[in-house]
Amino acid sequence: MPENFTSRDKTIKKWIDEISRVVLNNIDSQLEIEQKTAPNDLVTNMDKWVEKELVKKIRTTFPSDRILGEEGFGDAIEDMNGTVWFIDPIDGTLNFILQNENFALMLAVYEDGIAIQSYIFDVTLNRLYSAIKGEGVSCNGQRLPEPYDAALEEGILATNSSIMIEEKYDHIRKIAKESLGLRLVGSAGLESVEVAKGSIVAYIATNLKPWDVAPGLLFMQELGLKATQFNNEPLDLLNNNNIIFATNKAHEEIIKLIN
Amino acid sequence: MPENFTSRDKTIKKWIDEISRVVLNNIDSQLEIEQKTAPNDLVTNMDKWVEKELVKKIRTTFPSDRILGEEGFGDAIEDMNGTVWFIDPIDGTLNFILQNENFALMLAVYEDGIAIQSYIFDVTLNRLYSAIKGEGVSCNGQRLPEPYDAALEEGILATNSSIMIEEKYDHIRKIAKESLGLRLVGSAGLESVEVAKGSIVAYIATNLKPWDVAPGLLFMQELGLKATQFNNEPLDLLNNNNIIFATNKAHEEIIKLIN
Numbered sequence: 001m002p003e004n005f006t007s008r009d010k011t012i013k014k015w016i017d018e019i020s021r022v023v024l025n026n027i028d029s030q031l032e033i034e035q036k037t038a039p040n041d042l043v044t045n046m047d048k049w050v051e052k053e054l055v056k057k058i059r060t061t062f063p064s065d066r067i068l069g070e071e072g073f074g075d076a077i078e079d080m081n082g083t084v085w086f087i088d089p090i091d092g093t094l095n096f097i098l099q100n101e102n103f104a105l106m107l108a109v110y111e112d113g114i115a116i117q118s119y120i121f122d123v124t125l126n127r128l129y130s131a132i133k134g135e136g137v138s139c140n141g142q143r144l145p146e147p148y149d150a151a152l153e154e155g156i157l158a159t160n161s162s163i164m165i166e167e168k169y170d171h172i173r174k175i176a177k178e179s180l181g182l183r184l185v186g187s188a189g190l191e192s193v194e195v196a197k198g199s200i201v202a203y204i205a206t207n208l209k210p211w212d213v214a215p216g217l218l219f220m221q222e223l224g225l226k227a228t229q230f231n232n233e234p235l236d237l238l239n240n241n242n243i244i245f246a247t248n249k250a251h252e253e254i255i256k257l258i259n
Numbered sequence: 260m261p262e263n264f265t266s267r268d269k270t271i272k273k274w275i276d277e278i279s280r281v282v283l284n285n286i287d288s289q290l291e292i293e294q295k296t297a298p299n300d301l302v303t304n305m306d307k308w309v310e311k312e313l314v315k316k317i318r319t320t321f322p323s324d325r326i327l328g329e330e331g332f333g334d335a336i337e338d339m340n341g342t343v344w345f346i347d348p349i350d351g352t353l354n355f356i357l358q359n360e361n362f363a364l365m366l367a368v369y370e371d372g373i374a375i376q377s378y379i380f381d382v383t384l385n386r387l388y389s390a391i392k393g394e395g396v397s398c399n400g401q402r403l404p405e406p407y408d409a410a411l412e413e414g415i416l417a418t419n420s421s422i423m424i425e426e427k428y429d430h431i432r433k434i435a436k437e438s439l440g441l442r443l444v445g446s447a448g449l450e451s452v453e454v455a456k457g458s459i460v461a462y463i464a465t466n467l468k469p470w471d472v473a474p475g476l477l478f479m480q481e482l483g484l485k486a487t488q489f490n491n492e493p494l495d496l497l498n499n500n501n502i503i504f505a506t507n508k509a510h511e512e513i514i515k516l517i518n
Contacts, residue, residue, distance in 0.1 A: 039412070040439040094440055098415055099458040125384075153298070156357055161441040164423045164432070173423070180299040181353055182420040184443045199358040 005117060005132050011061060012107060012119060013128070019053050020105055020123045023090070027100050027124070040161075042093050047071055050089035050105060058085055070211045080113035080237060086214035091120075092187030100124070104189040108214035110237070118215035120189040129193050131218045137196055146223050147198025151249040152178045155201030158191045159184060162206050169206065172230075175257050192216025195245045196223055202246035202254060204230075210237045216245055226251035230258050264376060264391050270320060271366060271378060272387070278312050279364055279382045282349070286359050286383075299420075301352050306330055309348035309364060317344055329470045339372035339496060345473035350379075351446030359383070363448040367473035369496070377474035379448040388452050390477045396455055405482050406457025410508040411437045414460030417450045418443060421465050431463065431489075434516050451475025454504045455482055461505035461513060463489075469496045475504055485510035489517050 023046060032045040051071045058067055062083065067074030069087035077084060085107065090096050092103035101124040108118040120129045129144075131137040137144045157179035163169045164176075164184070176182045183200060185191050189212070191203040196219040205212075213227075213235055220227035227235060230242040232255050244254050282305060291304040310330045317326055321342065326333030328346040336343060344366065349355050351362035360383040367377040379388045388403075390396040396403045416438035422428045423435075423443070435441045442459060444450050448471070450462040455478040464471075472486075472494055479486035486494060489501040491514050503513050 094415065098439075099453075099456075101458075156353065156445070161435070164441055165435050176420070176424050180357075181445055182423055182443050183445055184441050186415070186440055186442055194358075197358075199360075 009117060009132055015057050016105060016119060016121050019050055020121055023050060023123055031097060033097060040094055042097060043071060044093060044097060047090045047093055051087055054087050068210055080110060084110045086211045088211040091189040095186050102185055102187060102190065104187055106189045106215045108218065115218035115221060118218040120193055120215050122190060131222050137219050137222050144196060147247060149247050149249050150201045152201055152253045155179060156181050156183050158194060158200045158203045160205035163204065172258055175254055188212040189215060192219055192245055195225060201250040202244060204244050204254065206242045207240050208243055209240060213241055213243055220245055268376060268391055274313065274316050275364060275378060275380050278309055279380055282309060282382055290356060292356060299353055301356060302330060303352060303356060306349045306352055310346055313346050327469055339369060343369045345470045347470040350448040354445050361444055361446055361449065363446055365448045365474045367477065374477035374480060377477040379452055379474050381449060390481050396478050396481050403455060406506060408506045408508050409460045411460055411512045414438060415440050415442050417453060417459045417462045419464035422463065431517055434513055447471040448474060451478055451504055454484060460509040461503060463503050463513060465501045466499050467502055468499060472500055472502055479504055
């Protein structure tokens with residue numbers, strides 16, 4: 001792999017280590033919580049602090065790069081030219097607040113629209129999932145094997161809450177019936193990791209933001225897995241997406257059932 | 260607490276420690292898997308081994324006690340007289356097989372129908388949740404506080420897969436809409452623990468077996484939480500149950516919504 005990827009990989013891992021220690025040390029402290037678009041769409045002072053810290057570090061070390069961050073401390077991104085960073089400072093903020101676990105710090109680096117590096121850190125379990133294009137996906141440095149190409153009926157399906165709760169998704173909800181069972185973690189990043197590990201055959205979710213899906217996309221690409229929108233089009237990293245992350249077999253079945 | 264509870268508590272913890280080590284050491288080994296009532300109702304040689312080991316130890320140390328075990332190596336139990344042990348050797352067998360995590364080894368001891376001791380061990384995370392009647396619930400020896408009495412709209416709801424997938428439960432599924440979001444782990448034991456920790460406001464599930472609910476019931480009782488059937492009746496430990504484990508407020512709301 002190019003020298004600059006290796007060096008940037010080391011830098012990013014150092015940042016994640018530094019910043020996540022602060023998150024862990026403050027996990028029991030009183031959080032300042034604000035509502036964004038809905039009662040379950042929340043942001044805390046910790047989400048903001050993590051994003052600001054990362055933005056500061058990226059601006060200092062890679063001043064010509066652009067940044068798309070969940071909490072808005074990056075840039076207004078309207079194209080994927082050059083190097084673009086995606087930041088989700090705390091993916092699964094509701095879990096972070098209510099459960100003190102099951103959340104992830106996420107980063108991805110794209111160059112001219114191509115996924116180059118990505119990082120999903122399960123902070124409380126101390127599991128760092130990372131990928132460099134062409135080098136596969138690792139957990140704490142241990143390479144993940146390509147998962148078995150399981151069909152929907154051979155595995156567990158994960159979705160987001162909306163698919164299960166909102167009537168307009170009833171036709172999608174029924175896909176779960178074809179699987180062995182349903183799981184919901186409440187963090188797009190951690191569900192992506194489950195697909196990458198082969199622990200679930202598919203993750204389907206509606207209305208995900210670019211920073212929710214950018215890291216997982218590289219994991220899918222590196223492991224021979226599928227990542228598309230519901231209409232089978234590639235993900236659009238400048239807009240919201242209804243996504244399918246899945247084994248090849250499960251993806252083919254889901255595309256048929258969904259359309 | 261009575262001396263015999265303390266002594267039995269130590270004995271049970273020693274058994275769980277010994278047996279779970281074997282489970283962990285064999286987690287990557289080739290399992291013999293058999294289907295029970297459905298493609299997602301499975302049993303492995305490891306479930307059977309764990310139950311047999313526990314039954315053997317109980318029979319040797321407490322020969323006059325009776326045992327109700329998931330895999331059938333205990334007794335035929337038709338009443339709750341005397342001391343009755345409930346064993347779920349691996350709760351979340353599907354997770355055990357497909358995810359190698361998110362499963363629990365569970366035990367509960369009842370005397371004349373009253374919950375006296377219970378144990379839910381998250382094997383891969385090495386978290387032993389245990390309770391003795393009147394002594395509260397602990398995780399690895401650290402006492403859990405009574406959770407805040409959150410309403411449904413203030414918290415996360417967990418259910419089993421059936422409630423989300425089967426049309427006959429559509430009215431129950433809609434309860435999730437009143438909460439902040441939905442989570443599914445796929446282990447009744449680990450979901451009970453989440454209620455006990457206050458990480459979720461309620462766990463509702465259909466068709467659970469006595470060994471699925473016997474340990475969690477004591478946790479709810481010790482922490483001032485509610486544990487009933489859908490019809491607000493007490494759990495029936497000799498039959499299948501549709502159960503609600505919840506905060507007092509969430510329980511009241513769910514009972515209204517469900518009936």
